[in-house]
Amino acid sequence: MLDAKVKELINTQINKEFYSAYLYLDFANYYYDRGLDGFANWFDVQAQEERDHAMLMRTYLQNNGVRVTFEAVDKPDQSYENDAAPLRLALEHENYITERINTIYKAASDVNDYRTMQFYDWFVKEQGEEEKNADDLIRKYELFGSDPKGLYALNQELLGRAYTAPSLTV
Template structure:
């Protein structure tokens, strides 16, 4: 049986992962409204990844005999004035998720819960990738977004993104 603090943190994180999906769908809606379908597509895939993260954590809890308790997923409350705004909000959000994942990992480490630590090794690595991708997207936008041809090319690049199912074995 998992430590109560660890399982409570994972239960809370499930809701936060679903919030991440809502937030990224909100970003996507903004980009569709702006005519940037590639940016929208990129965040549609981000939303799918976040839903998958929530489901992986749910499965982990269920596989360890823990009751999963869903909480209310808050509505995103961000407003965007420029196409750069969601990109910067996305990086800040990923940094916060990294902090939350680290808290779960630390709680598992504190009680010698090596199984949870091993599972969350994947999420720690994933967060490094998420932060790098968000930062790279900001850099690309700052380099190319001010030029219509550059923005078009970047939008096309993002439109080509293909969803990959996570490979975490629980």
């Protein structure tokens, strides 16, 4: 049986993951409107990953006899002063999600919930990758984004990103 605090934190995180998907779809919309379909694709794929994270956590709770409660997903309320802004906001958001994942992991550790810790090992690793990917994209944009040809090439590179479902079993 899962600890009450751990259950609550995971359920809240499910809703945060759905918000992450909304946020990334909002970034994708911004880039589509700007004609940067590669950047939009990158964030569309990112949104799918976030939805999958929520669903994995949902299944984990259900497999442990916990009823999942969905909350309203907040509307992303961002304005972007330039094409780099969503990239920086994405990194900030991934840092925030990492903090949340670490909080869940620590709460599980505090009550010797090794099963939840093992499940969240994957998310800890995944967040490292998410932060690196967001940081790499910022660095590439800083290198190439001010040159139209460089921006075009980066946009084309990002257009090639394809969604891959997670291989984590719950």
